[in-house]
Amino acid sequence: MKGNKAVSDALTALLPYFLIAFGVIGMKIRVRFFASLREAAGAEEIVGDVPAGTTVKGLFDILARDRKSLSAEEEHTLAAVNESQVEWTRKLKQGDIVAFYPPVGGG
Numbered sequence: 001m002k003g004n005k006a007v008s009d010a011l012t013a014l015l016p017y018f019l020i021a022f023g024v025i026g027m028k029i030r031v032r033f034f035a036s037l038r039e040a041a042g043a044e045e046i047v048g049d050v051p052a053g054t055t056v057k058g059l060f061d062i063l064a065r066d067r068k069s070l071s072a073e074e075e076h077t078l079a080a081v082n083e084s085q086v087e088w089t090r091k092l093k094q095g096d097i098v099a100f101y102p103p104v105g106g107g
Helices: 003-023 036-041 054-065
Strands: 027-033 046-048 079-083 097-099
Touching: 027 036, 036 097, 046 054, 046 097, 054 079, 054 097
Parallel strands: 027 097
Antiparallel strands: 027 046, 079 097
């Protein structure tokens, strides 16, 4: 019966990953704000949990709910996940680092 115990222990260890993958529990995300968005958000960085399957847009909406000045910046905001610019429809994963920043002009 030792084999059954090993299988049971392995499945128990993997349970949190399955719950996250299938949207049963949330995911821990780190969010960073740059330039004017930092002031609008009232913070440089926020770490928190979001429901599994949340998109970048969904995350922004969650954050903007309590931060009206952040909501006003949405039209002029770009997003990156793990240092790569992404579309707002991208689904987030456990441990992602999301950055919101304004467009940068140059000349």
